[in-house]
Amino acid sequence: MRGVVLEGPRDIQVIDREDPRIIDPTDAIIRITATCICGSDLWPYRGEDDSRHQVMGHEYVGVVTEIGAEVTTLKVGDPVVGSFVISDNTCEICQAGYQSKCVHAEFVAYTVGTQAEYARIPFADGTLVKTPGEPDPEIVPSLLAASDVLGTGWFAAVAAEVGPGKTVAVVGDGAVGLMGVLAAKELGAERIIVSSRHADRQALAREFGATDVLAERGDDFVAKVKELTNGFGAHSVIEAVGTAESFAQARKSVRPGGHVGFVGIAHDVQIPGDELFFDEIHLHGGPAPVRRFLPELIGLIWERKIDPGKVFDLTLPLEQAAEGYRAMDERRATKVLLTL
Amino acid sequence: MRGVVLEGPRDIQVIDREDPRIIDPTDAIIRITATCICGSDLWPYRGEDDSRHQVMGHEYVGVVTEIGAEVTTLKVGDPVVGSFVISDNTCEICQAGYQSKCVHAEFVAYTVGTQAEYARIPFADGTLVKTPGEPDPEIVPSLLAASDVLGTGWFAAVAAEVGPGKTVAVVGDGAVGLMGVLAAKELGAERIIVSSRHADRQALAREFGATDVLAERGDDFVAKVKELTNGFGAHSVIEAVGTAESFAQARKSVRPGGHVGFVGIAHDVQIPGDELFFDEIHLHGGPAPVRRFLPELIGLIWERKIDPGKVFDLTLPLEQAAEGYRAMDERRATKVLLTL
Known part of the structure; x- marks a missing residue:
């Protein structure tokens, strides 16, 4: 064959x-x-x-x-x-x-x-x-x-405890990130914020249910998510990239007590324990x-x-x-x- | 005053x-x-x-x-x-x-x-x-x-999703670890495994509900927990120390899909993202x-x-x-x- x-x-x-x-x-x-x-x-x-x-x-x-x-x-x-x-x-x-x-x-x-x-x-x-x-x-x-890709985006949304009335931030506009948007919408999220600079992916994100498409990355994205959520951060964040930068962006975008679902295969990511401790967030992820x-x-x-x-x-x-x-x-x- | x-x-x-x-x-x-x-x-x-x-x-x-x-x-x-x-x-x-x-x-x-x-x-x-x-x-x-100390041990047990029928491992035999044992018992855990080498703390752990008191530490503790759980690891792990060693011990003692509740103030802890990804566990903790x-x-x-x-x-x-x-x-x- x-x-x-x-x-x-x-x-x-x-x-x-x-x-x-x-x-x-x-x-x-x-x-x-x-x-x-x-x-x-x-x-x-x-x-x-x-x-x-x-x-x-x-x-x-x-x-x-x-x-x-x-x-x-x-x-x-x-x-x-x-x-x-x-x-x-x-x-x-x-x-x-x-x-x-x-x-x-x-x-x-x-x-x-x-x-x-x-x-x-x-x-x-x-x-x-x-x-x-x-x-x-x-x-x-x-x-x-x-x-x-859908199963993985879906798992990320479930791991991030997406649900009705919640604000969800999605880090990554690749196929998995876009599926995360679709899953968040289907699971009842009220607001879905995604980071994307590509016109075609932005359009697809909106079609799948994104309410806010941001061009910002890194700390600028974090600041914008906080601005959109009364300073608290998102209830749920989907990490769909797997780099140190994207992981930090995801971690910092979630509010205390909130949930990060991560499905990007982590490459060269080290999570500082002290920051994770004082951030007081939930982390869950892996191969879906x-x-x-x-x-x-x-x-x-x-x-x-x-x-x-x-x-x-x-x-x-x-x-x-x-x-x-x-x-x-x-x-x-x-x-x-x-x-x- | x-x-x-x-x-x-x-x-x-x-x-x-x-x-x-x-x-x-x-x-x-x-x-x-x-x-x-x-x-x-x-x-x-x-x-x-x-x-x-x-x-x-x-x-x-x-x-x-x-x-x-x-x-x-x-x-x-x-x-x-x-x-x-x-x-x-x-x-x-x-x-x-x-x-x-x-x-x-x-x-x-x-x-x-x-x-x-x-x-x-x-x-x-x-x-x-x-x-x-x-x-x-x-x-x-x-x-x-x-x-x-009780509120913190209790939070650790809740963060680790302790519940009826579950096996819980507790890393740390200090006051918070002991309170974690008490909380796990009160929350209905079936089996409570704790690591301790101090006779007085071992006795108190048993009094609070520990079913298995292990002298092993680090990877030996992990191996023993796996041996006691059909090779899977504990459903829930309470981390109540805050060092790199204790954190790794906690992380490795939990089964895939299981929960680590961590309340030891993290000092010099770096969590490797790739290991966390492939371990596929839940992490939650911080100041209770x-x-x-x-x-x-x-x-x-x-x-x-x-x-x-x-x-x-x-x-x-x-x-x-x-x-x-x-x-x-x-x-x-x-x-x-x-x-x-």
Whole structure:
């Protein structure tokens, strides 16, 4: 089969990869019908993780083509969406809603690599969710978004305890930040403040429910959020970048007793304990337990209540993945969908 | 009046201080009937904060002797307990339960200094809570504990989301850690694991409800907690020390999705963002909003349901405060009550 490989920094190639096959009885093989490039793929792409000869991709919508002997909830032909983390969905950690930290957790990125025609999904019953029927092509991008970027933005909003009547600040106008805006709106936030300087992302943020789009960054953003909230800061802040600057911006934008939900993969972030102590805020985040939210998110998409697929602003065939990575790296695209 | 002053590192003196008087119409003057020495007093005592000529003390039980023109809930003669942070208890932050971050917040330590015969309490209506009547002498130590150390341990347990059926680990066997054990028990925890190597503190921890007292520290403690929890870690962890080592011990003892409540004043703590991200835990803490809990805690003490006053293992007259500081510094005493 054809699949994307990162050969070295900024060297994306689409090559012939070995067809996946059932190894464990809890595996399923799926034919991927849509996949995409994640902001987090840019870390290894840019050489931050020194990855070489690396299969890529962890977001996917597909159809089951083969199941292992112990798979019980899926059959060949089922259309499915899966999480970017493998989970059994039965262990104590999964049952508490933290499938991304399942005792059998494994990142789909780098091991499975779903920027490809087929994928082997371990613990298929606990990782994949069947859609109510064959999805209309128009909602495939939204279902694909549920696989990670929507699920991650949603988790960030839940972790930030977004709710009715609350003011939410979103740090990051990438795809996850924009999904955080959508989630905040859906979860009933009264005011949604987002930091963005890109006209297209500003427009999408407003479409998803942002009430205030600020060009300010860093301490200027913090000052502006305080100005908009009687000096208190936001009730909830979504951190969707992962740098020291964005983390500090998020932390300082929240009021005492408020909540920061952080989902940007932290790179070179050190949180000063004394400041955190006297700020008296809540911090929660990490790799989103997308599997917790998938049934609900699929339902919202199926009923056309949310349209997260709008976050894709460039669609390319899998064979042109390299151009997709370049477009995201150069911020010419917010998020790139790869067709098969 | 007589009052305790830290003249310089390890130099505690009891001197004549000016009698406090009403300055603002929301002030009350109280005659202090009992006060004590806090573990946090040891930071300046040991020279960590380079404090000199500093009034000391922030825990207090007393009787109102004078009120400002705008004080409405108190009258002269009322027996009261107050928080270690001044609060108006009416602002938006107070109403959300974060009185320690009130817009009028001010630390009683270092400004008021309640290791003294009298104290001026600003925002008396929002800071002090009247007891149901004249307290029996036997419960005065417990009411005094509510002023900070019990309220702080209680907040830590609430911040760590302690509840029925949960396993709680407590890092720190000082007075606050011990109060965390008591709070965890009262809040319904099933298993309470505490780290202690001091026979007297171990005994008190067991009396307050600890089910497992471990001599291990650091990574050995973490390993033991995991061993006791099917490899997962505790649901809730109370951090009651404030060093880099204790903070790491707390963070690593909690399971994914679990909660760390931290109340040790953080000194030289840097939390690595990448570890926090992949640990996927909740962090919440800071100066305890004791005022939130005071009415409930006074009620529990009044009804003899809890006996936090047992945490005091040395009682001295105010004039011998210097010996009290020495005893706590040298860990000869867990917590020292000063009588007036």
